[in-house]
Amino acid sequence: MITTAKTHEGKVALVTGAAQGIGQAIAIALAERGAIVIATDIITPGETLGKIGPAGSAYQLDVTNEQDWKTLALKSETLGGVDIVVNNAGYFPNRPIDQLDLETWRKTISTNLDSHFLSVKTFLPGMRKKKWGRFVGISSNMVGLTIPGMSHYIASKMGIIGFMRGLANDVAGDGITANAVLPGIINTKAIADIPDEMQRATWEQQAIKRLGEPQDVTGAVLFLTSNDASFMTGQALVVDGGQYRIG
Numbered sequence: 506m507i508t509t510a511k512t513h514e515g516k517v518a519l520v521t522g523a524a525q526g527i528g529q530a531i532a533i534a535l536a537e538r539g540a541i542v543i544a545t546d547i548i549t550p551g552e553t554l555g556k557i558g559p560a561g562s563a564y565q566l567d568v569t570n571e572q573d574w575k576t577l578a579l580k581s582e583t584l585g586g587v588d589i590v591v592n593n594a595g596y597f598p599n600r601p602i603d604q605l606d607l608e609t610w611r612k613t614i615s616t617n618l619d620s621h622f623l624s625v626k627t628f629l630p631g632m633r634k635k636k637w638g639r640f641v642g643i644s645s646n647m648v649g650l651t652i653p654g655m656s657h658y659i660a661s662k663m664g665i666i667g668f669m670r671g672l673a674n675d676v677a678g679d680g681i682t683a684n685a686v687l688p689g690i691i692n693t694k695a696i697a698d699i700p701d702e703m704q705r706a707t708w709e710q711q712a713i714k715r716l717g718e719p720q721d722v723t724g725a726v727l728f729l730t731s732n733d734a735s736f737m738t739g740q741a742l743v744v745d746g747g748q749y750r751i752g
């Protein structure tokens with residue numbers, strides 16, 4: 506049974522890349538648990554706001570743009586600041602190394618990794634004052650797979666794990682945790698161009714033999730952002746139906 510307990514009541518949660526896919530599912534799940542959700546995306550995610558309802562808000566936020574983070578911080582002050590940040594926005598073009606140019610490399614690192622740094626610089630001071638905070642970075646189980654053409658993406662997603670691990674050490678004294686979630690292949694627009702047989706070949710490697718849905722990722726995020734996970738930090742939680750093998 507999926508709990509309907511209001512585990513996140515009184516918390517303000519910011520989700521990036523929340524217009525669709527995994528980010529939208531996370532925003533809705535946090536709202537269902539009682540959080541006041543700020544849904545953001547490169548274009549204001551109106552559809553997500555419609556699904557969250559009146560307790561939420563939606564704003565434009567390009568996660569690579571420092572000024573956008575500052576502007577959003579000002580807007581969030583009316584809600585009493587931000588307690589939970591879920592960095593979910595991602596950029597994932599397939600480029601074998603011979604075709605990978607510096608522009609694509611930089612956009613990947615900027616979208617998938619700089620964003621985490623900027624969110625921390627923006628919202629950490631407020632969390633420190635409250636002696637409570639949660640950072641969750643959406644990484645990928647691809648860091649442990651043998652998929653060609655994704656060196657830039659894997660570098661950025663490994664970077665998230667490293668940043669959360671290091672950040673955890675710097676913020677633990679103030680009741681703040683930082684963790685990464687590593688989804689497997691999930692049924693969103695991001696994988697729409699991958700032929701069905703290729704998708705199947707991936708999910709057949711899982712213990713649970715079906716394609717993951719965005720809602721399959723939300724449980725890990727809800728746990729890590731709750732009080733239940735107050736002694737869990739610097740970790741990388743794999744949510745992939747049992748594809749990734751330890752060791």
Ligand SMILES: NC(=O)c1ccc[n+]([C@@H]2O[C@H](COP(=O)([O-])OP(=O)(O)OC[C@H]3O[C@@H](n4cnc5c(N)ncnc54)[C@H](O)[C@@H]3O)[C@@H](O)[C@H]2O)c1
Nearest residue numbers: 522524526527547567568593594595645688690691693695
């Ligand atoms: N779908 C999968 O199979 C899968 C697997 C593992 C990890 N992930 C990760 O999950 C996250 C969400 O992926 P998804 O499948 O829902 O993708 P998606 O393409 O459906 O959604 C990504 C969202 O990020 C937004 N975005 C991109 N660049 C942005 C920017 N600069 N500023 C703000 N928003 C921006 C997009 O507008 C989009 O709404 C990504 O970080 C992705 O790497 C996805």
